[in-house]
Amino acid sequence: MRISFIGTGRVAHHLAHALKAQHQIVQIYSRSAERAAALADKVCASAAASMSSLDATIDLLIIAVSDSSIADVIQAVHPYLPNTLIVHTSGSTDIAKLTQVHERAGVFYPLQTFSFECEIDWTNTPIFTEAAQEQDLSRLTDLAAELSQRVYQYNSAQRLSLHLAAVYACNFANYCYDMAKQIVDAKQVDFSLLYPLMLETVQKATQSDPEIMQTGPAMRGDQNIIAMHTAMLEQARRNDLKEVYALMSEQILKRHQPF
Structure with missing residues (x-):
């Protein structure tokens, strides 16, 4: 052509x-x-x-x-x-x-x-x-x-649903990596230490249902750890990261601890 x-x-x-x-x-x-x-x-x-x-x-x-x-x-x-x-x-x-x-x-x-x-x-x-x-x-x-x-x-409607999903799976996920790097950079911690965890997370999400693969304090409803993380972000004066942390924790908690 x-x-x-x-x-x-x-x-x-x-x-x-x-x-x-x-x-x-x-x-x-x-x-x-x-x-x-x-x-x-x-x-x-x-x-x-x-x-x-x-x-x-x-x-x-x-x-x-x-x-x-x-x-x-x-x-x-x-x-x-x-x-x-x-x-x-x-x-x-x-x-x-x-x-x-x-x-x-x-x-x-x-x-x-x-x-x-x-x-x-x-x-x-x-x-x-x-x-x-x-x-x-x-x-x-x-x-x-x-x-x-x-x-x-x-068709266009199906394609739009994929594009929206891609924003979550790619753009938002990458911003989470960016936020993670900001947190460890502030304490002079090597970001590459998270690479095996990041790769394992993606592998699990592609091999099984992401809902089933969810882990972490919000999924468990561990309010003590959530409070500790929130206090750390407050002390660092990172209200931007604290807001994202609170929103995502709340949504994970609702999905996995609905009652």
């Missing part, structure tokens, strides 16, 4: 590199000409100077921009690529954002956390496809299958 991208962020970066192995990346467009040129150079493409200069003969246009920008981008690009299959890569944006403007619309959503510093294991990354037309859905699904062994045809 001949594929172009709008966007030069983390998703565009990794997806363009992955697709380059079997497809031709034609153009990269970004509001930042410098970033467009940089990514285009890495994937043997050219940088588009404007949306109006996008090649209308491509097979697929991938919009990999922030959710808030998707509606504006499809409005702007549709007049120049009226017959091209255009997809976004968002987990939380409904396909209707595209279909209300563009007939051949779809979604190509990889459920993964992306950073410029780390490579992606595409084989095990779930990819979710959706399209307004059956033929386009088949094309997107085949494309996804070239990258991943885990390809699913989910």
Whole structure:
């Protein structure tokens, strides 16, 4: 396929590199000409100077921009690529954002956390496809299958539930690691001492029901330990961490000690 991208962020970066192995990346467009040129150079493409200069003969246009920008981008690009299959890569944006403007619309959503510093294991990354037309859905699904062994045809409501769950499983979990590091850093304790515990926790959560795997003072209803931890955070004047600790402890207690 001949594929172009709008966007030069983390998703565009990794997806363009992955697709380059079997497809031709034609153009990269970004509001930042410098970033467009940089990514285009890495994937043997050219940088588009404007949306109006996008090649209308491509097979697929991938919009990999922030959710808030998707509606504006499809409005702007549709007049120049009226017959091209255009997809976004968002987990939380409904396909209707595209279909209300563009007939051949779809979604190509990889459920993964992306950073410029780390490579992606595409084989095990779930990819979710959706399209307004059956033929386009088949094309997107085949494309996804070239990258991943885990390809699913989910609708926008299902995809949104996954994206919300991912915020808890990934973004919030990582912030918990950040808070944990702040606590030990304050006492000059090596954060890496927690690595085996962190890895074991993730392994258990992926091998069994997380509810069953829950441990800790809140699950046991141990108010003495909870009070000790709370006092430590108060003494350190970390009301921000204390608030999170209290909220999460309360919710765990309600789930495991409902009466």
